[in-house]
Amino acid sequence: MAFLSFHAISKAYPGVQALSEVSFSVAEGSCHALMGENGAGKSTLGKILAGIDVADGGEIRLRGVRISPRNPGEARALGIAMVHQELAFCPELSIAENLCLGSWPHRRGVVDREAMRDTARRLLSEVGFDEEVDRLVGELTTGQEQLLQIAAAVGTGARILVFDEPTSSLSAVESERLFALLADLKRRGFTVVYVSHRMEEIFRLSDTITVLRDGHHVATEAAANSDQDRLVRQMVGRSVDHPEPAHLRHALGDRVLEVEQISSPHRFQDVSLSLRRGEILGLAGLVGAGRSEVAQAIFGLDPRRTGTVSVDGRVIPRGDVASAMEAGVGLLPEDRKRQGLVLGLNCRENGSLAVLRRWSHWGWMDRRRERDQIEGLFRRLRVKAPSIEVPIAGLSGGNQQKIALAKWLARECRVLVVDEPTRGVDVGAKAEIHRLLDQLACDGMAILLISSELPEVMGLSRRLMVMRAGRVAGHFERSAFNQTDILRCMVGP
Numbered sequence: 004m005a006f007l008s009f010h011a012i013s014k015a016y017p018g019v020q021a022l023s024e025v026s027f028s029v030a031e032g033s034c035h036a037l038m039g040e041n042g043a044g045k046s047t048l049g050k051i052l053a054g055i056d057v058a059d060g061g062e063i064r065l066r067g068v069r070i071s072p073r074n075p076g077e078a079r080a081l082g083i084a085m086v087h088q089e090l091a092f093c094p095e096l097s098i099a100e101n102l103c104l105g106s107w108p109h110r111r112g113v114v115d116r117e118a119m120r121d122t123a124r125r126l127l128s129e130v131g132f133d134e135e136v137d138r139l140v141g142e143l144t145t146g147q148e149q150l151l152q153i154a155a156a157v158g159t160g161a162r163i164l165v166f167d168e169p170t171s172s173l174s175a176v177e178s179e180r181l182f183a184l185l186a187d188l189k190r191r192g193f194t195v196v197y198v199s200h201r202m203e204e205i206f207r208l209s210d211t212i213t214v215l216r217d218g219h220h221v222a223t224e225a226a227a228n229s230d231q232d233r234l235v236r237q238m239v240g241r242s243v244d245h246p247e248p249a250h251l252r253h254a255l256g257d258r259v260l261e262v263e264q265i266s267s268p269h270r271f272q273d274v275s276l277s278l279r280r281g282e283i284l285g286l287a288g289l290v291g292a293g294r295s296e297v298a299q300a301i302f303g304l305d306p307r308r309t310g311t312v313s314v315d316g317r318v319i320p321r322g323d324v325a326s327a328m329e330a331g332v333g334l335l336p337e338d339r340k341r342q343g344l345v346l347g348l349n350c351r352e353n354g355s356l357a358v359l360r361r362w363s364h365w366g367w368m369d370r371r372r373e374r375d376q377i378e379g380l381f382r383r384l385r386v387k388a389p390s391i392e393v394p395i396a397g398l399s400g401g402n403q404q405k406i407a408l409a410k411w412l413a414r415e416c417r418v419l420v421v422d423e424p425t426r427g428v429d430v431g432a433k434a435e436i437h438r439l440l441d442q443l444a445c446d447g448m449a450i451l452l453i454s455s456e457l458p459e460v461m462g463l464s465r466r467l468m469v470m471r472a473g474r475v476a477g478h479f480e481r482s483a484f485n486q487t488d489i490l491r492c493m494v495g496p
Contacts, residue, residue: 004066004067005028005029005030005064005067006028006029006030006031006065006066006194007028007029007031007063007064007065007163007194008026008027008028008029008063008064009025009026009027009028009048009061009063010026010061010062010063010064011024011025011026011060011061011062012024012025012026012048012051012058012060012061012062012063013025013058013059013060013061014044014047014051014056014058014059015059016397017393017397019042019388019389019393019397020218021042021044021047021218022044022047022048022051022058022215022218023218023219024060024061024219024220025044025048025061025215025218025219025220026061026220027213027220027223028223029194029196029211030194030210030211031192031194032189032192032193032194033189033194033195033210033211034185034189034195034197034208034209034210034211035194035195035196035197035209035210035211035212035213036197036198036199036205036208036209036211036212036213036226037049037196037197037198037213037215038199038200038205038212038213038214038215038234038237038238039214039215039216039221039238040216040238040239040399040401040430040431040432042217042387042398042399042401042402043215043216043217043218043238043399044215044217044218045167045198045215046167046168046198046399048215049085049165049167049196049198050085051063052072052078052083052085052163052165052196053072053075053078053083053084053085053165054072054073054074054075054076054077054078054079054083055074055075055085057071057073058071065081079159079160079161082160082161082162082163083161083163083165084155084156084157084159084161084163084164084165085156085164085165085166085167086149086152086153086156086164086165086166086167086169087152087167092140092148092151092152093140094139094140094141095139095140095141096139096140097136097137097138097139097140098123098127098134098135098136098137098138098139098140098143098151099116099119099120099122099123099136099137100119101140101151101155102122102123102126102127102136102151102154102155102158103119103122103123107119108122120136120137122158123136124136125158126154126155126157126158127150127151127154129154129157129158130150130153130154130157130184131184131187132147132150132151132154134147144177149169149177149181150180150181150184153184157188157193162192162193162194163193163194163195163196164188164193164194164195164196165195165196165198166185166195166196166197166198166199167198168198168199168200168400169181169197169199170199170201170204177290178204182204182207182208185197185208186208195208197209200428200430200433202231202234202430205226205234206226206229206230206231209226210225210226211223211224211225211226212224212225212226212229212234214234214237214238216237216238216239221237221238222237235430238430238431239430239431248283248437248441248444248462248463249441249442249445250281250282250283250441250444250445250465251465251481253281253444253445254281255279255280255281255282255465256279256280256281256447257279257280258277258278258279259278259279259280259314259315259417259418259449260276260277260278260301260312260313260314260332260418260449260451261277261311261312261313261314262274262275262276262277262297262301262310262311262312263275263310263311263312263313264309264310264311265297265300265301265308265309265310265311265312266308266309266310267296267300267305267307267308267309268307270293270296270300270305270473271293271296271297271300271470271473271474272473272474273310273474273475274293274297274310274470274474274475275310275475276451276468276475278418278449278450278451279449280417280447280448280449281444281445281446281447281448281449282444282449282450282465282466283440283441283444283450283452283463283464283465284449284450284451284452284464284465284466284467284468285452285453285454285460285461285463285464285466285467285468286298286451286452286453286460286467286468286470287454287457287460287467287468287469287470287489287493288469288470288471288476288493289455289471289493289494290455292470292471292472292473292493293470293472293473293474294422294453294470295336295337295422295453296473297470298334298336298420298422298451298453299334299336300312300321301319301327301332301334301420301451302324302327302332302333302334302420303319303320303321303322303323303324303325303326303327303332304322304324304334305321305322306321306322307321307322308321308322309321312327314327314330314331314332314417314418315330315331315417317330319332328357328414330417330418331416331417331418332416332417332418332419332420333357333410333411333414333416333418333419333420334411334419334420334422335404335407335408335411335419335420335421335422335424336407336422337422337423337426337453339400339403339404339407340403343404343407343410344395344403344406344407345395346394346395346396347394347396348394348395349391349392349393349394349395350377350381350386350388350390350391350392350393350394350395350398350406351373351374351377351391351392353395353406353407353410354376354377354380354391354406354409354410354413355368355373355376355377355410355413356410357410357411357413357414358413358414361414362376374391376413377391377409377413378391380409380412380413381409383412384405384406384408384409384412384435384439385405385435386398386402386405386406386409387399387402388402400428401428401432401433402432404424404425404428404432404436405432405435405436408421408424408436408439412443416448417448417449418448418449418450418451419443419448419449419450419451420450420451420453421440421450421451421452421453422453423453423454423455424436424440424452424454425437425454425456425459426455433459437459437462437463440452440463441463452464457486457489457490458486461484461486461489464481465481466478466479466480466481467479467481467484467489469489469492469493471492471493471494471495472495476492476493476495477489477492479492
């Protein structure tokens with residue numbers, strides 16, 4: 004008898020068949036990976052198991068008994084909990100208050116704060132998280148919040164844990180801590196369903212891999228019997244090549260972006276760089292090195308920035324996003340859901356956010372032009388969605404990223420700053436985004452590429468700049484790219 008089994012699970016959303024009769028089993032005490040492109044149905048399946056969504060058809064069996072959790076509370080009562088990609092705590096409350104939220108211990112109607120602290124300490128000890136429980140959650144790092152979420156899940160008595168892209172926002176050190184915790188949980192008999200796009204993690208952590216494609220089950224096999232090439236073919240139905248970028252064979256144009264000695268208090272100091280038309284400049288560094296802060300300052304989001312930023316000789320006033328956009332600068336931010344998109348709008352509306360004034364007359368939007376332009380970008384970017392009118396909140400992460408990028412393509416930027424463009428994106432969509440960035444550089448766009456994945460930034464860039472602790476730590480020409488040397492520069496002496 005299988006410990007946990009899915010039988011013909013189906014789920015549809017308006018205009019999208021997310022899952023279609025998916026069946027496979029999960030062994031007790033194992034780490035079972037779910038792989039697939041964005042939109043393959045991995046997260047949907049995890050949410051159905053955790054009671055966040057309800058399947059339209061099929062059934063789930065736990066130790067042979069049919070279960071159908073209709074909400075997270077019912078799932079927790081069955082011993083199932085989910086650790087989400089987007090963390091959801093109250094930042095203004097303490098660790099103890101968050102961990103006991105909804106079930107604060109009390110005496111005669113008054114919260115028993117000492118009992119609450121004791122409960123929080125016990126839960127933190129379960130995951131080896133040594134932190135003062137009165138500390139505000141808003142003061143924690145992303146990695147610490149991730150541990151807190153795991154502590155909350157384990158504290159409910161859950162023995163089946165669903166992890167949805169758990170390392171997408173973690174540093175390398177935080178990821179290593181998470182991997183050690185997962186190994187410990189497995190030794191203690193927990194069953195882990197692990198959703199990730201990062202193949203190194205999958206082969207390091209998982210016992211079994213299930214591959215989904217377009218909502219259908221493709222394969223379930225032991226991780227030891229697979230490899231990266233086989234997994235890619237199963238995920239996308241073809242092999243994915245990584246050719247040398249075509250823009251490297253093109254001559255560079257004139258200098259378009261000049262950043263001279265910019266600084267921002269407690270964020271970064273004395274950063275200078277330049278970009279020419281048709282060039283991709285990589286910006287590498289550890290999490291917290293100041294890369295995203297520099298990107299925001301170039302785009303006009305930092306009113307405390309000193310130094311100068313100029314485009315084609317035109318100086319951009321500090322803290323002036325409108326002037327940066329008028330000069331031809333675009334920013335694809337690190338956090339697409341909070342900073343790059345408006346989740347309450349549809350795809351067409353998000354795609355035209357940066358060109359509302361250009362496509363309107365006397366306050367009225369030219370809807371025909373808007374539809375034609377956004378539909379053209381949909382085809383160019385190969386967005387997987389029924390139409391441009393569907394809510395963007397219902398799309399997969401990779402397709403959301405494509406719409407966030409379409410917004411700047413519609414504006415025809417001269418300088419595009421892209422911060423972690425493939426974070427949380429599957430291998431197929433990642434290759435498509437790489438191809439697009441390469442094509443944009445071939446067309447003469449100047450691109451500043453920020454990425455925590457060294458193979459990505461080394462593969463796409465003509466030059467590389469490394470930041471460490473808010474300062475420029477080194478420069479590398481492509482002919483001198485060496486992963487060991489770059490890592491050493493990132494980490495420092």
